[in-house]
Amino acid sequence: MESVRVGLVADPAAPTEIAQGMADLSPPGGHVAWDITVVSEPFTTGSDDLRTAMDRLRDQARDRDWDLVVGLTELPLHDGDGGHLLADTDPDRRTAVLSLPALGGLRVHAQARRAVRTLVSTMAEPGEQDEQRVVLPRVRGRWRLLVGMVLANRPWLLVPGLKSALVAALATGAVATINSTVWVLADSMSWWRLVIASLASVTLVVAWLVIDGGLWDRPEDDSPEARERSRLYNASTVLTLLTGVVICYVALYLVNLAWAFFVLSPDVMGGYIGASLGYGDLVVLAWFVASAATVGGGLGSGLESDEAIRAAAYSKREEDRRERLARDRQRT
Template identity: 80%
Template sequence: MSEPFTTGSEDVDTAMGRLQDHARRQDWDLVIGLTELPLHDQEGRHLLVDTDSDRQTAVLSLPALGGFRMRIRARRAVRSLVSGMADPSTNDEHRVALPRARGRWRLLLGMVLANRPWLLVPGLKSALVAALATGAVATINSTVWLLAGSMSWWRLVSASFASVALVVAWLVIDGELRDRPDDDSPQARERSRLYNASTLMTLLVGVLICYAALYVVNLAWAFFVLDPGVMGGYVKVPIGHGDLFVLAWFVASAATVGGGFGSGLESDEAIRAAAYSKREQDRRDRLERDRSET
């Protein structure tokens, strides 16, 4: 069975209580809950799995598995949990905490992959149209040819970093994607930092994928419509086919910024839907409703 977790279910005791309620109502011998939320104990440690003292209930945090080969790792973990819970000789409470530093990065990676950052740009249609239009127009602009040819490699790299950072910052601000802690406790602040870090990494990966795709599209467009000899005669500078790669690089930076501002035509709900997985979006919507009711 599947159901959304309510506010506060990032706390492992709350999650365990929900699972035990289901076990009593359904008369189950054992129950294992899988969640896409990160789990924490009372000390603020990130957890992979926790079982109750009777070995009848367990909860497994999928992001803590690391994101890669998620289905295979989840099956192995569930089989191990079932075997342990079914063995009457082992009835002690078992709580697996992730290592402080390395575990946090693994959890963060799992949260980012759960958000599917490769679907960010297709989910923002206005941004995609704006980026493609900016690239198409810039490619055939003679001023852009001169600017691209005059820029050193480190300035091109700086322009790439600046364009990606600008778009990420714009999406966070325009879409109101910053997570706020529920209270002033260290645990709540740590959870918010984790969610905000996963949001930034999701957007960063998504925008980088967009940047690479724009580079390929603009390069293909440049080779299709531009003749280096004609370009060189127009701007009075020798231009070869190799210069088209530099041109596409510069245009990709401009197109990325154009796409970022094009996302301003999208609603906040559309930006959140593109940036988050469905379950994470539902979690944030419930948090906002709970805050508004209180």
């Protein structure tokens, strides 16, 4: 049976993991076998021009004697007119690029598998000579891409990167929960002030992480593409950090609530502040303490440097890719 040599070139980390799961990919109908080789290489590093990335992929195909090649990247692809791409295909050179975040972040492995099968099948067909682009819808597609970028950052893994802040916040909360002055303050707080306190505490911590970690991306030039890329990078960074900090906030609240129910009695608190209190007031107390402790613990998080925090920023990962590529070139 005739076989087609297919190369899958994937950015390091998650794209490589996804590509490795496609080593057994077969064509629809099974008339021609696919001989698939997976290579982990940051082929999009430092290339804002999609053509440059396609040229790198074609060089890989020529050097490795592949019939066609597909690149998998975690970076957003731009169409040059302010829109975003799911995939770009050059059947003439039998080269394609797939943007994984544009899949939306849900069931990425299955969606990427289907997309790669379609791309390879299209390029393997004789007579397909026109460039084919899969353009995302202007508004809905941008949100889909942004969600995909945030989920690709895996914000839940940010929690270990904030471990020292979380420990500090837990210690602060444990002490504040049994402080009589805090009881008085919590009893005086209305629900809308508690909501504002929660929002303010989370916002302050996110802002501090961005500033302290130098995570804010600035466009390299004044081109619309560079500005749009920076907006996407910064939006995904902020949303990733926001999700991670909210997870920490909820965990802190639950721990504080359990601690309050364990060590405090509403009757004792009520007798001290001269009010009739119930267990619902312990819920309010834990809420207030979580907001205060989040600020206290979060502002101390800048004392630690963790790769999980850097990984929340696409721009920092791009820097890491460039450094990795430079090291590889020095070795060769």
